[in-house]
Amino acid sequence: MNKASSxxxxxxxxxxxxxxxxxxxxxxxxVLLLSGCSSxxxxxxxxxxSGSGAKVALTMMNNSRGSAxxxxxxxxxxxxxxxxxxxxxxxxxxxxxxxxxxxxxxxxMPDLYTAIAPSDLAPFIKAGxxxxxxxxxxxxxxxxxxxxxxxxxxxAKGNSLGIPAGVYAAxxxxxxxxxxxxxxxxxxxxxxxxATMTDFIDGLSKKGGDNFSVAASLTPYLLxxxxxxxxxxxxxxxxxxxxxxxxxxxxxxTFQLLVDLKKSGVISNSALPGGSTDSPDVEKxxxxxxxxxAMFDASWATAVQxxxxxxxxSYTTFVPPKAAGxxxxxxxxxxxxxxxxxxxxGKHTKEALAFLKWLTEPAQQKSFMKTTNGIPTSPKLLSxxxxxxxxxxxxxxxxxxxxxxxANVVSAIVADSQSLVLGEKTVDQxxxxxxxxxxxS
Amino acid sequence: xxxxxxxxxxxxxxxxxxxxxxxxxxxxxxxxxAPAIVLIGVFTIAPFGQAILxxxxxxxxxxxxxxxxxxxxxxxxxxxxxxxxSMGNALVFAVIGLFVGGGLALVMAILVNNTKRAKAFxxxxxxxxxxxxxxxxxxxxxxMFDPKVGILNRILDGVGLGGLEHNWLGxxxxxxxxxxxxxVWYHWxxxxxxxxxxxxxxxxxxxEAASLDGARIWAKFRYVTWPHLAPVTSIVTLLTLLAAxxxxxxxxxxxxxxxxxxxxxxxxxIYNEAFTNHQYGVAAAMSVLFGxxxxxxxxxxxTITRRRARA
Numbered sequence: 001m002n003k004a005s006s007x008x009x010x011x012x013x014x015x016x017x018x019x020x021x022x023x024x025x026x027x028x029x030x031v032l033l034l035s036g037c038s039s040x041x042x043x044x045x046x047x048x049x050s051g052s053g054a055k056v057a058l059t060m061m062n063n064s065r066g067s068a069x070x071x072x073x074x075x076x077x078x079x080x081x082x083x084x085x086x087x088x089x090x091x092x093x094x095x096x097x098x099x100x101x102x103x104x105x106x107x108x109m110p111d112l113y114t115a116i117a118p119s120d121l122a123p124f125i126k127a128g129x130x131x132x133x134x135x136x137x138x139x140x141x142x143x144x145x146x147x148x149x150x151x152x153x154x155x156a157k158g159n160s161l162g163i164p165a166g167v168y169a170a171x172x173x174x175x176x177x178x179x180x181x182x183x184x185x186x187x188x189x190x191x192x193x194x195a196t197m198t199d200f201i202d203g204l205s206k207k208g209g210d211n212f213s214v215a216a217s218l219t220p221y222l223l224x225x226x227x228x229x230x231x232x233x234x235x236x237x238x239x240x241x242x243x244x245x246x247x248x249x250x251x252x253x254t255f256q257l258l259v260d261l262k263k264s265g266v267i268s269n270s271a272l273p274g275g276s277t278d279s280p281d282v283e284k285x286x287x288x289x290x291x292x293x294a295m296f297d298a299s300w301a302t303a304v305q306x307x308x309x310x311x312x313x314s315y316t317t318f319v320p321p322k323a324a325g326x327x328x329x330x331x332x333x334x335x336x337x338x339x340x341x342x343x344x345x346g347k348h349t350k351e352a353l354a355f356l357k358w359l360t361e362p363a364q365q366k367s368f369m370k371t372t373n374g375i376p377t378s379p380k381l382l383s384x385x386x387x388x389x390x391x392x393x394x395x396x397x398x399x400x401x402x403x404x405x406x407a408n409v410v411s412a413i414v415a416d417s418q419s420l421v422l423g424e425k426t427v428d429q430x431x432x433x434x435x436x437x438x439x440x441s
Numbered sequence: 442x443x444x445x446x447x448x449x450x451x452x453x454x455x456x457x458x459x460x461x462x463x464x465x466x467x468x469x470x471x472x473x474x475a476p477a478i479v480l481i482g483v484f485t486i487a488p489f490g491q492a493i494l495x496x497x498x499x500x501x502x503x504x505x506x507x508x509x510x511x512x513x514x515x516x517x518x519x520x521x522x523x524x525x526x527s528m529g530n531a532l533v534f535a536v537i538g539l540f541v542g543g544g545l546a547l548v549m550a551i552l553v554n555n556t557k558r559a560k561a562f563x564x565x566x567x568x569x570x571x572x573x574x575x576x577x578x579x580x581x582x583x584x585m586f587d588p589k590v591g592i593l594n595r596i597l598d599g600v601g602l603g604g605l606e607h608n609w610l611g612x613x614x615x616x617x618x619x620x621x622x623x624x625v626w627y628h629w630x631x632x633x634x635x636x637x638x639x640x641x642x643x644x645x646x647x648x649e650a651a652s653l654d655g656a657r658i659w660a661k662f663r664y665v666t667w668p669h670l671a672p673v674t675s676i677v678t679l680l681t682l683l684a685a686x687x688x689x690x691x692x693x694x695x696x697x698x699x700x701x702x703x704x705x706x707x708x709x710x711i712y713n714e715a716f717t718n719h720q721y722g723v724a725a726a727m728s729v730l731f732g733x734x735x736x737x738x739x740x741x742x743x744t745i746t747r748r749r750a751r752a
Contacts, residue, residue, distance in 0.1 A: 097716060098716060101502050101503060104503050105502075105503070119719070120719075122501075122719075123501040123502055123503035123504060123719055124503055126501075126503075126504060127503045127504050127505065129503070216697070216699060216700075217697075268589070269588040269589070269608040269611055270608065270611075271608050271611030271612065271700060272611075272700070273611065274610075274611075274696050274697045274698075274699030274700060275579075275583060275610070275693070275694060275695050275696045275697040275699070276579075276693050276694050276697055277580065277583060277694065278697065281583070281587075285589065289589070289590050291589045291590065407717050407718040407719065408718055410717075411713065411717065411718065414699075415698070415699060415701050415702055416701070418699050418700040418701050419700070419701035422612075422613060422700055422701065424613070424701060425701075
């Protein structure tokens with residue numbers, strides 16, 4: 001009897017233990033799940049309170065690894081000066097957008113975050129994650145920026161991205177798109193850049209051709225630069241915002257540039273390089289291996305030369321030369337460069353705005369110039385002669401086109417420009433594709 | 442007899458509690474399974490359902506508003522020539538990966554299996570590419586394929602075959618094949634290891650018996666090796682097909698889907714649609730269609746394997 005009851009009693013006990021283990025593991029799994037799905041825990045910014053003079057801790061997400069050391073140094077300096085701690089998180093350019101999106105979706109946005117392409121920022125601004133800086137600029141802050149910078153960063157009413165009118169990002173540097181050339185190899189005089197696009201192409205041709213390159217991802221800017229020969233800024237803006245058609249004579253002449261470059265045999269390897277490293281690959285070909293004589297790129301590319309090819313100083317930079325049959329003078333594409341937005345729903349919006357204002361002061365802009373080779377947005381610095389880049393001239397005479405390319409249009413131009421150069425599509429077909437992409441946006 | 446009586450007597454009064462015990466055991470089993478069921482439900486089933494739901498909505502990835510737009514996203518995808526071109530490219534990768542990659546892996550596995558020396562070295566060396574990051578592989582091959590300074594063109598030039606120098610990734614005629622070659626190089630080691638393991642499981646007596654029957658190399662392969670490798674081949678086929686159809690990193694780093702859309706694949710297109718164009722609804726619709734195609738393909742493959750096993 002004892003023997004018989006003992007196993008049953010043992011089974012019951014075992015069942016009891018198993019039941020406890022099962023319930024325990026279920027509770028553990030539930031707790032883990034609930035804690036994972038719950039609202040975010042305390043962040044750095046929660047550790048202090050503002051307004052009462054207590055220390056405030058700000059968080060900033062930064063996309064650029066190149067500017068991270070400079071930004072971190074300035075953040076440390078700001079902390080020393082004001083007692084406000086700024087933690088800079090730099091996930092890198094490829095992970096930045098995904099991380100920012102995850103932060104927005106989990107309601108865990110940083111106090112500040114660096115500006116990227118307007119089409120990428122648009123969803124954040126529309127969802128209320130960016131402070132409208134217009135009133136702060138109107139209260140005197142605008143003196144830290146050139147008027148063209150203010151114009152470029154202002155979203156007008158009815159813009160193509162559907163962003164409410166206002167200014168949402170403050171920039172401490174500007175980018176200018178133009179040509180980099182080695183005069184000796186590209187067939188032009190160092191002191192006088194080619195006067196016309198025909199001269200430029202002829203010079204390259206005479207030197208044997210197969211010596212010019214532009215990354216496929218930068219073709220939209222090459223074409224926008226060249227379009228200024230045939231259109232006013234307002235006309236270009238109207239096309240980019242979807243109010244005017246892409247299928248016009250002016251745009252046909254613009255896209256014809258790629259066909260002319262191909263026909264003259266100057267495009268390196270007879271193709272536009274693509275892939276995620278297309279731009280660095282072209283820069284490597286120009287600055288490092290030096291197997292091309294000229295390239296189209298942004299002013300930031302000079303940083304590649306200073307860091308990887310300091311001895312290569314014989315190159316010059318120039319804004320787009322005039323086209324044959326041009327109606328207007330050619331104007332460079334000027335884009336806002338490095339800058340940041342303030343999280344409008346953050347806990348320390350005042351302190352974050354104060355930090356951003358401090359970052360854009362001339363002294364800090366000068367510091368950025370040294371680390372990133374950017375062209376400052378401060379009129380004081382621009383007029384002081386501190387800017388040595390050949391692109392500086394492009395800033396004053398550059399385009400003021402506030403509507404950016406939509407993501408769909410960029411994808412269409414990038415892919416179709418490659419097809420155009422390969423002779424797979426005609427200019428008309430490409431413009432039809434681009435128009436379809438614009439309509440889809 | 443006494444023992445049997447006792448057993449029967451013990452069973453009778455226990456009949457009712459036994460069903461209770463069984464229920465209890467079932468409940469206990471379910472409770473043990475519950476954490477796994479909850480985790481799979483939350484992290485696998487729910488996202489899958491969410492993706493299907495999203496494919497009927499319009500969402501930019503940030504906005505709290507996700508309006509239902511019916512089948513509009515699917516109509517967009519059906520009319521998108523790039524999507525169908527990308528599906529075609531994925532199919533090409535699958536065919537090349539399966540026949541070239543699989544064939545190479547099998548041949549090398551047979552050779553290494555018959556090698557007396559340095560078996561471990563070959564096993565390690567051939568599997569090595571698969572352990573590298575796809576980004577590293579992509580960058581490495583983009584340098585190798587560089588038309589001006591790339592090692593491939595340099596070698597061709599060096600051995601007097603300068604006429605074959607090419608813009609491997611920039612020319613539509615060679616771009617897809619070049620990316621596929623990188624894919625094969627990157628993935629064949631895995632299939633090689635599986636084939637090698639399968640070969641080592643074949644009893645040597647079978648080969649000895651075949652030799653006594655006068656079988657030569659081809660006959661041994663046809664009647665001994667190949668039938669015994671059938672289960673491994675099924676797994677290799679399925680995994681290679683899925684890996685090839687889901688190719689992403691290699692294409693993104695090497696060509697970005699270009700020139701034009703000549704190397705575009707569905708996974709990269711879905712990524713671009715979601716993270717570049719912020720059209721998550723369209724991306725979800727593409728994912729549902731592409732994922733559905735993969736599921737059908739896997740089911741067909743498994744059905745064929747089962748039928749072959751029964752036969």
